[in-house]
Amino acid sequence: MVIVQTEELGPCRKRLRIEVSADQVTQVRKEIVQQFSRAARLPGFRPGKAPTLLVEKQFQKEIDDELQKALVTRALREGIQKQQIDVVRVLGTEEVRYLDGLSFSFAALVDCAPVFALPDYSKTTLPRTETEVSKEEIDQALGKLLEARATFTDAGNRPLAEGDYAVVHYEGTIEGRPVKELYPAAGILAGAQDQWLLVKPGVFVPGFPEAILGMEVGQTRTFSVLFPEDWFFEPLRGKAVEYSVTLSAIKERHVPSLSDALAKEIAGTDQSGLLSMVQSAVETEKKRTARQAQSNHILNTLLRSVEFPLPESLVNEETENAVREIIAENQERGVPFATLEEKKNEIFSNARRLAVQRVKLRFLIDRIAKNESIAVTDEQLSGAVASLARRQNLPPRQFVQRISRESLESLKRQLLLEKVMDFLIEKAKVASV
Structure with a gap:
């Protein structure tokens, strides 16, 4: 049996005090001793045939260490379920107490998802965007294509x-x-x-x-x-x-003039076919830009419409990511490291603001997805992985082996964001002229 007491340390942080009964400790220890007995190789005994008491004596420290790990993992999982806490990060354990034959107790610090009321996201008004392509835009795109052949x-x-x-x-x-x-x-x-x-x-x-x-x-x-x-x-x-x-x-x-011969060299078609391809490409890019503008409008509206506390551990982690991004971007622009060092306080401040927005948006998107039963399927994730693998000329399996679990989770989160944005844009109203 597991007994759990919860101590509130802040809007998104709790301390869970957990006690595992002596009976359960004894049962878990028995399981671990059996595992050690099956694997133990002691002089004079065939593998797995050494007496249990001898195994316990020989591997007492290792058994106790494994016991504590197992008890913390199982009890923490059970305690979180019992208290129905939405834990986003386990920060660590403390106050571990255990004596052979008695109960096991410890405290765990956890950060939890914030509790907040979702704003009404079904009535967003989008600014009207122009997606019709003009002749001038097509001529400009064609001109760039021809200039590349100059x-x-x-x-x-x-x-x-x-x-x-x-x-x-x-x-x-x-x-x-x-x-x-x-x-x-x-x-x-x-x-x-x-x-x-x-x-x-x-x-x-x-x-x-x-x-x-x-x-x-x-x-x-x-x-x-x-x-x-x-x-x-x-x-x-x-x-x-x-x-x-x-x-x-x-x-x-x-700059060459457009001709059937040049069109064939560029795209394997005639002038008319090339013009159609250019027009299609311009239309696609214009629609993509318009959708991005709509997405940004909705995201900014969401961020402004509600305030709630955020888990400090997630904000700190995202701040570190943002700092690395800002430094890398500035170094690519040729800014010396010494200059970046002088502006480290400004960089950190900007990174912190960006991190707060990202973490806040993450919870908003997750809540909307849950409300609307929006999810990323395994097939959709596999398709995205295969697409990324093709860009790097790698087999999907080899690509997956090269990326981290965090990168895969980040890809899944990006796909969820796109699906939620599709839903919100479809629900939104476009402003009249």
Whole structure:
């Protein structure tokens, strides 16, 4: 028999004091001793034939350790069921008391799912989104497709003009010191060899394309540019960099005209077929963007419509995940680690806010799914796994072996979110014009 007492430590945290009767302790210990007896190999006895008393004496510590693990696992599970607690995380055990032949007791700290009233999610009003595709959008998409097939030729003996592609060698300095030494993560902002650059305002560093206009092949020019205060690479914000640039070549770009031959090369069809494919792709992307906007609107509405406490352990775990994401994203943008270290408090604060939203949304989605009997089937999860495996050119079984249990659970949660969003979007009303 298991006796459970619950102590409230906070809105989502409890201490469970659990006692297991002496009879049950004796029964569990007997089972564990039998397991040890079957596996024991003692001198002078065939495997599994050693006397029980000898096995208990030889493996007393191991038996006691295994007994405590088994009792905690079984009693905690039974205690949670008895108290009907929705536990999201077991934080640990404490105050373990056990004497041979007597009852076993311990306390367990647990975080529980919050109790809250769901907002009325059946009457959400969505902003109207335009999904009809215009001719201009199709032409723009087709233009990008043709631009990807562009060819380049030398411009000949003439000055560099807007619209050209300049092949340049350049190096930046700040007060005489090379940028690449001051900021190793600056990349092409510090300098480059044989760098191709479209000569057009707004491309690359502000003021750089304008400063090289009129240059001739073989010429070197020195000029200074001032980086904007909102520049993506923080160390260069507001700083003046002097560039020394040598023009190696001037290239002209030639975008091909659409033809049946080119359409066949691109997509194995004629001009009409390619246009249809482009239109379909634009329509699909526009619908995807519209649905994402609707999803974001619903999620933001849900998050604003109700407040409830959150399990601290889940928020802390999600905060750690968010911090790693923010740091990785900034490092990809070239922000030095030293700069990130200086802003660690700001990063943590932003990560914490993001974590609170994610954990809150998780409980909202889970409750709506339960209310509406929405679930992810094994077939749907297997299909998603197979799709991810195909993207990595791996057999599904091998892909599953490579990913963690947490990753699989995260995928399942993402599928549930998508199914709930499908349901909410279908239920929602679209605002009139």
